[in-house]
Amino acid sequence: MGRRPQPHIKDRLLDACADYALAHGLPDRLEPLATATGTSARMLIYHFGTRDALLRAVLGHARQRQLNTFGDLLRVRPDEPYTATLDRAWTSITGSDGRPYLQMFGQLRESAAxxxxxxxxxxxxTDWLGPLEDGLRSIGRPELATLVLAVIRGLLMDLDATADTTRTDRAFRDFLDFLAAVEHLPSGDSSAAHRSQAPDGSSTTSTDTASGT
Structure with missing residues (x-):
């Protein structure tokens, strides 16, 4: 009878493969992963079945790490405003801790990967909508989760294309200023422009300067 796969060995190999892929990118061959784990390509196939199955397992494992890490960053903290939580999360996501995840999963935009x-x-x-809704519920605006996620994703794409950290950091903090300004507005009244009543009773539009523009 052949040996049965041992789960603890498989888990250890998967951890080491994920460490390598986060540091160097997802390889298209097994040899770099075999070297990183101190084993052979044959043993990796023994534990994971095929090359693609191993790479999918590595992606899934790294993704779970990212969800745990970023999810904790987005968690509500009673001792700070949620805009401060988002500011700290942005700094970590775009810094040395978060960058490996962005680079790895950026590969999945390429056709082969x-x-x-x-x-x-x-x-x-969709993974991030729940944590953001929970966080924004603390300021009474869970419906803004899609908007906040769109801003984060858009600025991450900008940062990836331009490497302009100063400009994208400033843009995100301008957005947080806007978010703080609409925190106490009724739902549905969160646009930068709001209506006010003119002395003659007609309706005029004024611009909220907290938008940062």
Whole structure:
């Protein structure tokens, strides 16, 4: 009888493979992963079945690490405003701790890597809506989760394309100023422009300067 796969060994190999992929990117061959784990390509196939199955497992494992890390960053803290929580989360996500995840999962936009996780783009969006809704509920605005996520994703794409940390950091903090300004407005009245009543009774539009523009 052949040996049965041992779960603790498989878990250890998966951890080491994820460490390598986060540091160096997802390889297209097994040899770099075999070297990083101190084993052989044959043993990796023994534990994971196929090359693609191993790479999918590495992606899933790294993704769970990212969800745990970023999810904790987005968690409500009683001792700070949620805009401060978002500011700290942005700093970590775009810094040395978060950058490996952004680089790894950025590979999934490429056609070859995308075959490993065809539904990743949708999953990568919907995964964050729940944590953001929970956080924004603390300021009474859970319906703004899609807007906040869109701003974060858009600025991350900008940062990836330009490497302009100063400009994207400033843009995100301008957005947080806007978010703080609409925190106490009724739902549905969170636009930068709001209506006010003119002395003659007609309706005029004034611009909220807290938008940062």
């Amino acid at each position: 995308q075959q490993l996780w065809p539904d990743f783009r949708r999953t990568a969006t």
